[in-house]
Amino acid sequence: MATKFTAGSYLLRLLSAFTLVFASYNPLMPWSYYEWAIAPAVSNFSLITPIQGLIGIVLLIGWVILLRATSRSLGFFGILLGAALCAAIIWVLVDRGWVSLGVNDVLSWIILIAIALLLGTGLSWSHIRRRITGQLDVDEVDDQ
Secondary structure, three states, X not given: OOOOOOHHHHHHHHHHHHHHHHHHOXXXXXXXXXXXXXXXXXXXXXXXXXXXXXXXXXXXXXXXXXXXXXXXHHHHHHXXXXXXXXXXXXXHHHHXXXXXXXXXXXXXXXXXXXXHHHHHHHHHHHHHHHHHHXXXXXXXXXXX
C-alpha cells in the first residue's frame, strides 16, 4: 500500500539529493569525498584507504539510484528542460550582476544546488505528476 505523498516527503527526497551531491563534492575544501579521497589519489592511487573505497562505493550506489530514478521519472526531455531552466536562472543571476562568473565558489554552489534540486525533483516527480494530473506512472507490472 502506497503512503501519502506530502511536502515532507518531497523535502526528505530533496534532502537526500542535497546530501549525496554535497557529500560527493562541495566548495568547502576538506568536507567532500572529492577532496578527502579523489584529489589525493590522483597523484598516488595507493593513498586510497579501505574506508575511502567503501564510502566511494556507497556514494556511487547513491548516484546510480538517484540518476536512474530521475531518468525514469523525468525522462531525457524532462531532464533537458530542468537543466535548461537551471541554466536560464544562472544566466539571469549573471546578467543582473548578482553573481559574477569570476567567483568560482559562488557559481559552484549554484550549480551544485541546481543538480541537487533536479535530482530531488526527479525522485518525487511521479508523485507530483500524479497529484497535478491524476495520471499514474507505472514502470513494472507483476505477473500474478
